[in-house]
Amino acid sequence: xxxxxxxxxxVERYYAVVKLPHDPFAKAFLGRCRSRTIKVDGxxxxxxxxxxxxxxxxxxxxxxxxxxxxxxxxxLLAQGYRVxxxxxxxxxxxxGTAGDPAEIRSLLRALYAQLSGLHAVVCHSLGxxxxxxxxxxxxxxxxxxxxxxPVTTRFLVEKFAEMxxxxxxxxxxxxxxxxxxxGPAVWQEYSALEAARTLDVPGLxxxxxxxxxxxxxxxxRLHAHxxxxxxxxxxxxxxxxxxxTPELRETVGAYLRGLDATGx
Numbered sequence: 001x002x003x004x005x006x007x008x009x010x011v012e013r014y015y016a017v018v019k020l021p022h023d024p025f026a027k028a029f030l031g032r033c034r035s036r037t038i039k040v041d042g043x044x045x046x047x048x049x050x051x052x053x054x055x056x057x058x059x060x061x062x063x064x065x066x067x068x069x070x071x072x073x074x075x076l077l078a079q080g081y082r083v084x085x086x087x088x089x090x091x092x093x094x095x096g097t098a099g100d101p102a103e104i105r106s107l108l109r110a111l112y113a114q115l116s117g118l119h120a121v122v123c124h125s126l127g128x129x130x131x132x133x134x135x136x137x138x139x140x141x142x143x144x145x146x147x148x149x150p151v152t153t154r155f156l157v158e159k160f161a162e163m164x165x166x167x168x169x170x171x172x173x174x175x176x177x178x179x180x181x182x183g184p185a186v187w188q189e190y191s192a193l194e195a196a197r198t199l200d201v202p203g204l205x206x207x208x209x210x211x212x213x214x215x216x217x218x219x220x221r222l223h224a225h226x227x228x229x230x231x232x233x234x235x236x237x238x239x240x241x242x243x244x245t246p247e248l249r250e251t252v253g254a255y256l257r258g259l260d261a262t263g264x
Contacts, residue, residue, distance in 0.1 A: 010170065011177045014160050015098040017090050018063040026067030029074065033085075040110045041103075045089065047111065051082035054119035056256065057111060057141070058085050061125025061148075062099070065092030068124065068243055075249045081256070084115060088127065101130070101153075101190055102182065108134035112141065120256055124148060124243055125214070126156070132195040143259055145204040145252055148211055148239050151192040151218045153178075196226035203229040204255045206248065208237025230255070 005013075022030065033048035048066070049055070056076055058069040066085040073083040088104055090096030108131060112118065118141045123131040128149025135144070150156060157178070161171045179186055188194050203226055207219030216233060223231040234247045242248050 007173050007177050010174055011181070012098060013164075014157070014174060014178075015100070017097060017099050019090070019097065020063070020065050020067075020092065022065060022067050022092060026065070026070050029067075029070045038107075038110055038114055040107050043103075045086065045094070045107055047084060047086035049082060049084045051077045051080070053080040053082050054260070055082045055084055055115050055117045056119055057115060057121045058083060059108070059121065059123035059127035059131050060085075060088060060091070061123075061127045063091070064125075067092075068240075069122075071244055072122065072249055072252065075253060076256070079253055079257070081119070082117070084111075086111070088130065101133075104130050105134045109136060109139075112136075112139045115140075119143075120145060120259065122147070122252060125239065126150060129153070129190065129192045132192040132199075133190050135195055135199060137198075137200065139201075141201065143202050143204070143255075144199070145206065145255060146192075146222065147206045147248065147252075148208060148214055148242055149192060149205075149218065149222065150214045151222050152187070153190040154187055155214075155218070192222055193225045196222055196229070199226055199228075201228070202259075204232065204252070205229050206232045206234065206242075206251055208234050208239065208242045210236050211239040211242070213239035 030048055033050040035046055035048050038045050058073055060066055060068045065087050069085055073085060076083050087094045090099060120143045121131050121141050122145040124147045128146035157175055205219050205223045207216045209216055219231060223229050232251050237245055
């Protein structure tokens with residue numbers, strides 16, 4: 001990294017997203033889905049759904065796209081659920097190159113409100129932080145499943161600084177500019193831990209014991225702050241491969257079926 005990089009450029013790089021196209025597996029799955037459009041703050045966003053049972057919204061993480069949730073979506077379809085997927089802006093086939101947490105929060109809140117029969121939200125990695133901090137009183141879903149989620153935005157900044165070799169001065173410049181753009185309360189507003197304190201629904205917190213990107217301690221902390229949550233650690237699962245493991249699908253499926261058994 002150049003030492004002459006401006007603070008604005010540094011922040012833009014922090015919010016930059018790797019744009020990955022849908023792979024053939026994801027395209028084949030979407031070919032069996034119905035596409036829908038939602039308008040939020042004057043912008044149009046596309047989402048996809050398949051099935052006719054209770055709706056489960058699937059939210060992917062950073063630097064991937066909805067394809068990372070397709071294996072789980074297929075499994076939930078086979079169990080009789082209706083699955084809803086989207087490319088979180090600006091990932092996948094959505095417009096833009098930089099993620100805006102305020103835009104993502106507004107979109108998820110609009111989806112929560114629009115989806116009829118929303119049963120649960122299942123999210124992976126940064127999708128967990130996005131989904132949790134978008135939650136509001138009155139959100140109709142009965143539960144939320146968080147997989148391998150980082151629990152604070154400060155951790156994301158620290159991880160970025162570590163990966164990019166930022167010294168303390170540059171790290172302070174980055175955090176200061178984030179506060180200027182999103183407000184001094186950004187660390188509370190975009191904290192999964194703060195959100196979990198006020199959640200009025202039960203949840204499942206899942207994490208792999210071999211996650212070397214987001215340490216399993218994040219799962220323990222989220223569980224401790226979330227009254228009514230259940231913690232499941234999957235032995236040997238990493239941060240990204242966890243979504244493809246049979247254990248993850250079995251764990252999520254069993255949890256959702258347990259919700260079904262308790263009734264409305």
